[in-house]
Amino acid sequence: MFKGVLIEKDPQNYTATVKDLDDSVLMDGDTLVSVAYSTLNYKDALAITGKSPVVRKFPLIPGIDLAGSVISCTSGKFKAGDQVLLNGFGVGEIHCGGLAQKAQLNSDWLIALPKALSAKQAMAIGxxxxxxxxxxxxxxxxxxxxxxxxxxxxxxxxxxxxxxxxxxxxxxxxxxxxxxxxxxxxxxxxxxxxxxxxxxxxxxxxxxxxxxxxxxxxxxxxxxxxxxxxxxxxxxxxxxxxxxxxxxxxxxxxxxxxxxxxxxxxIDSVMRPVKDRTEAWDRLAKLLDSKTLEDVATEIGLAQVCDTAQHLLDGKVRGRIVVNVNQL
Missing domain, CATH: 3.40.50.720 (NAD(P)-binding Rossmann-like Domain)
Structure with a gap:
């Protein structure tokens, strides 16, 4: 079992709640990742609140960003313990995303976490x-x-x-x-x-x-x-x-x-080729210092995600929200 935000929909209700989940909720993918940090973006807030039809499959774990370590990878692209990050590719929209402690993903969507960044710092950037x-x-x-x-x-x-x-x-x-x-x-x-x-x-x-x-x-x-x-x-x-x-x-x-x-x-960030992603992240790792990341980002736990999503849409959030998925 693991914890995560789950969005569910029926003819009468649209809900987003933190739940205990099992692996059956995860979707197909050749790489299983232990998520350390995710983020709360504008698109995530729209998905969680249901203010816009961002989510197109239900039930679904939201979260268009994640960073963590590989548990297993059958494609051979990564090995257990490798530090990786992901942005976009429909994750958090049509494929279960990063606002949970586990994610099953396609290895082609992942890139290696730049060595100069921790998982938390990468998600402060997101x-x-x-x-x-x-x-x-x-x-x-x-x-x-x-x-x-x-x-x-x-x-x-x-x-x-x-x-x-x-x-x-x-x-x-x-x-x-x-x-x-x-x-x-x-x-x-x-x-x-x-x-x-x-x-x-x-x-x-x-x-x-x-x-x-x-x-x-x-x-x-x-x-x-x-x-x-x-x-x-x-x-x-x-x-x-x-x-x-x-x-x-x-x-x-x-x-x-x-x-x-x-x-x-x-500027599309969702389906951007891996070459462009790698170039962008390598440059970010060199240009952004730890103080800037601390000034821009605020950390919350999973239990705060749903309320914070509404605050973000209301224009009450400054900078970036980093989500520690292992903290409630």
Whole structure:
């Protein structure tokens, strides 16, 4: 038996509770992992609360991230005791995920935990930090370097935003953070933001073209915020879009694309090839120090997951939530 969060659904009820589980709840996979830490992401919160149809198979253990040690692997890719991590690949959506003490997974979904990181540190980074790194890699491949100008980060108090600011600042970029919680300005400045702007300056309908300001943008918000970010991106700049906290719609104009030649780069972290994952995680391990990880992450136990999921959706969570699955 092992403990985990289980989401169940019938015609009348949708529930997420911490339960004692046995191996029969686990799904097919060639690798059995003893999970040490998981995380609570925005997508996990949607799954746990049922606010969005993230989960497509029931019953299901949520959790799109996990880190732990291999118990057994029949594919030969890993051996017992190997430290591994996982982000995405439908885990926590259509396959039982990381918010439990065990996970049965496909070895092709796993990568080796970078030696410089502990399981807890890797989950302090999680999908949020990994996605932020993919966004930064997109900016750099487009040629946006620190001397090109300001970088806008929206949803700055969230996990992706927090890590994007910290990593960009470490790399020497001038970062402007957009947030709805301007009272958190000191936290964002401590991460490396040079200026804080109120998200309401971006979240309402705006002009098709605004004054050019941003050399690049990392947006985890979507909707009008993404449209306004595009409208104020400099000629030839790039906007990396990775989230939809405001909405999935894109109520904008083609003007920034055909008149200023900007690029809108979609950043998918779920099905990203292993080569890109490995590059991103190797860079994260080198760039993020233990103090940054401690500043950004808060640790909770399994018993706190369901309540914290609602707090996250209510905008009451700052930074990252790390879940110690062996602590209640």
């Amino acid at each position: 999908t949020a930090g990994y996605t932020a790194m993919l966004c930064i890699m997109a900016l750099q491949k487009h040629g946006v370097m620190p001397n090109c100008g300001e970088i806008l980060v929206t949803g700055a108090n969230g996990g992706v935003g927090s890590y994007a600011i910290a990593i960009l600042a470490k790399l020497g970029y001038n970062v402007v953070a957009a947030t709805g919680r301007v009272a958190e300005a000191e936290y964002l400045k401590a991460l490396g933001a040079s200026e804080i702007i109120d998200r309401h300056t971006l979240s309402e309908p705006g002009r098709a073209l605004a004054k050019e300001r941003w050399a690049g943008v990392i947006d985890s918000v979507g909707s009008h915020t993404l449209v306004n970010a595009c409208a104020s991106t400099k000629y030839g700049g790039i906007v990396a879009a990775c989230g939809l906290a405001q909405g999935m719609d894109l109520p904008g104009s083609v003007a920034p694309f055909i008149l200023r030649g900007i690029t809108l780069a979609g």
